[in-house]
Amino acid sequence: MNMAVDPQPVPELAPAALQLSGITRSFDEGARELHILKGADLRIEAGEMVALVAPSGTGKSTLLHIAGLLERPDGGDVFLGPVNCSDLSDDERTAIRRNDIGFVYQFHHLLPEFTAQENVMMPQMIRGLPRKVAAERADELLAYLRLGERGSHRPSELSGGEQQRVAVARAVANAPRILLLDEPTGNLDPNTANYVFEALSALVRASGVATLFATHNLGLAGRMDRAITLEDGLVQPLSTTG
């Protein structure tokens, strides 16, 4: 009896929220070229929180900028869901960046002359939402991040941890599909960093946003769904358990 079974076609993976495929990026440094990314691959699913932990200069910010469509890679593709962003014009990429991608940086970059509430309203109004809707969403997010009492404060009247939570609220104001964080707790003391992280993780779980979080803090990295590193220009898994 012929027991041979026809090979089943390998099921294609459903599109991830974010997929980087074969990303290359080099920079000219005087006479020589620095090859920072050499074919990096990465998939992040909706609702997944991934830590990016790697030594300084290995290309974390470069990878985040490419994933966030702030920079084009020299080679490779960036997919958001099924959309290959490499094929898009600069205007189309800007629209995606405004609506579908949130950023949080090490320094909060809040607008100093506006209140916390207005800072969270801003990206929504740029997107075209009416002021009232933007204000309600801002209040909701600030309350969720336990900043309900701070909506009318300017950034200079907030603590470092409060400023970063406002920056998180602003980054998710347009309900992005991707959230990219570049050392957002790097300037905070351990307790405050922990508090900001807790607030952020609750938000990620509740909203299903796909999150890539660059940090040097292995304790925080160990609490995310998984951790990755950059090694010789490639994304590699990283163990955070010792």
Ligand SMILES: Nc1ncnc2c1ncn2[C@@H]1O[C@H](COP(=O)(O)OP(=O)(O)OP(=O)(O)O)[C@@H](O)[C@H]1O
């Ligand atoms: N626009 C640029 N022009 C030239 N070199 C650059 C440019 N951007 C980044 N580099 C170089 O590429 C390398 C990676 O930079 P990147 O900022 O991505 O590193 P990083 O891992 O985020 O570092 P850190 O943890 O210190 O922020 C560095 O050597 C940097 O000097």
